[in-house]
Amino acid sequence: MLKMGMPLGAVQNALKKEGRDANIINLDPEKPMSRQLQPKVEETKKEVTKLKGGNVARKRIHWNKIDESKLSADSFWNQAKEHSSLQLVGLDFDNEEFASLFTSPVKNHSNSEKPAAAASKVASKQKVQLIDGRRRMNGSILLTKFKVDYKTLARQVNAMEYIEAEGNELRGMLQLLPTKDESLALRSYLPPQDAPQSEIDEAIAKLGECEQYMAVMLDVPDVKDKFQCMVFRAEFVHLAESIKDGTKLLIEACESVKNSERFRKVLLYALKLGNALNTGGANEEVTAITLDSLLKLAEVSQTEHLVD
């Protein structure tokens, strides 16, 4: 699975689901398994004893993995791999501190008087977060405007149906589609596509708002193009009106200039006045003038006042 490019965390999750020891993935395939497993078992025993027999949940980092095939031979990561083991084994660290920082005891409510619903409520609040915090926050703000269920939204996007949304909102949703890395993280978190639907739905329900949206959009084919079409559709009327208004204004302006008798008279007066002023000069008896020459009349007039 690792060779296929699956992230380590995803492989460990898959092993756990099958009821196997997730740590087996960290072992060296060249050495005998029994020898490698022994100290681990002891360590685990110690931890368990320290936590007085309670179950522990280790915190997980859903980070984005760089595909090894993309790394150059002299990259830091390859050097790091060659020089040391990538596990904590052999490092000096305090087990207790490790446990206090990165694990939390899972309380068993089966004997308590509190109803199971309360426990599930707490669990439901702990959403799985797989994407960047800022992106998640912005996405959640955008998505709260849409009360529609994400599955329905995905179906509408797939069929490119009309969605009552502004162009910029759809553009926001387009930008919120999972990136390559986010898709990988989601795929590694979600059960395989051939898993029972209920299992997939359950996994999606545990995700945060944004991640839920991304998870359902993962399965919409050609989703980016479909969103672009929907954005275009939402913005088309405005864009078409803008072009129509622009062309209308220009046509009206052209007609008003061309048909203005008054303007023709002004041009004629200006020409006559200019010719009178220029008598005896180089520009004597001019028959046509550029329109910006009209602005020079004002300059002449102002100069005259200055001279006065």
Add this chain to the structure above:
Amino acid sequence: MSIVQKNDEDVLKLSDDFVPVKAAERVSMEMLAQQLKEVQQGIELVKNVAKRHLPDSDVPVVDLPDDDILAATPMGQFALSASSTTQLLANDYADVKSNFADLLQFFGEETTMTPEVFFCTINTFVSLFDQTHKELKRKEEAKVSTQSVQYELNIHQYELSIHYYSF
């Protein structure tokens, strides 16, 4: 301005003819062309995507004309209607281009001049024209009031002189 005023009072209302020109100087032909291109490209994208994702049908779509294929989906239907709207917009744009080219030719201006520059020149001239007219009007009013003061003074002096001679 005074020549115009003395010869043709009606020409002073030049700005009344140019109301649409005021807004036209803010319209860019280049921008219109770009928007039109954007719309045409958008429609092509929509058509392609709509054709790629057709609902399951018993009729083999390859045998159908493009318009019939597009009419099968909501997005395809939109593409068809948007396409005809855009054709009208393209015709309007072509009209503007030819009207403006005619206008430049009519006034003997350079064919490369843009509508922004052309209409801006006219607007600047019209506002200077109106400004000068107001200035002239103000001066005339001042002159008239000076004259009336002078007239009253003259009458007063005349009355005084009558009074003097009556003695």
